[in-house]
Ligand code: ZN
């Protein structure tokens with residue numbers, strides 16, 4: 001009963017302020033519905049540092065043209081994810097010296113799924129018109145074709161990211177490992193997906209998805225339980241509450257310096273730019289132990305044909321067109337870094 005009262009209380013709060021993330025609240029909803037089973041897997045250290053390619057499908061669900069965001073918009077998000085998860089983000093240089101020894105790269109990379117569940121060549125982006133004007137976190141309709149959304153692609157093999165108009169001021173939410181397979185994945189409001197340089201919003205740099213995918217790989221908020229420090233990571237100092245805006249450094253709470261620039265806090269997009277070593281280890285552990293299906297079939301394989309040094313202007317391969325007429329190589333269709341579609345010879 002207490003939980004129900006709390007849920008109503010939080011719903012009330014949600015309706016009045018910009019809400020950075022609904023993941024904790026959503027987990028409580030799923031526990032109520034018996035759709036979430038937390039695992040007992042111990043947090044072992046990652047066995048090896050490697051590269052982990054995650055095939056992603058973006059489900060764009062739209063009721064009007066603004067919501068039907070462009071491929072470029074989606075690709076800009078992918079680019080942010082690949083930088084943020086590999087400490088290649090430009091603002092990584094802002095990590096204070098105090099935290100530099102624990103700032104970490106995960107080796108996790110994301111691609112648009114190049115094969116759909118039936119094995120057809122795919123763009124990794126689906127588009128679905130809906131009659132619904134908004135979607136609510138508590139109803140899951142965006143995840144159901146029968147309810148005006150779209151069913152996920154096999155959630156064991158793909159990271160599903162639904163993009164739709166979320167009701168209220170919620171930016172996004174994710175499931176944690178252990179969630180019912182029909183609901184597993186990330187949901188982002190269409191206004192916060194990708195880099196939107198012309199947007200006045202402080203959430204315009206694609207960090208909502210960076211943050212939510214952290215939850216998808218099992219990370220808690222750094223401020224979870226405040227000074228009790230229950231985020232499961234010793235290298236993220238305890239912090240008394242969530243941080244908003246763009247906090248100055250240094251500041252202190254719970255007797256230590258605050259890591260407000262961690263992706264798992266709530267600051268503006270421009271003011272979060274690091275994961276810690278414990279966090280990246282935790283994500284890789286969860287990936288290997290609980291989300292291993294994402295690694296089993298390499299739906300990112302076209303990109304593995306590229307030589308990262310020679311082909312660094314290529315953002316991703318869209319399609320393989322076949323051998324060229326002289327039979328000396330493959331013609332492929334690519335997006336270059338300027339998001340221009342080109343034919344390219346390997
Ligand atoms: Zn969150």
Ligand code: CA
Pocket residue numbers: 222229230231232233234235236237238
């Ligand atoms: Ca911590």
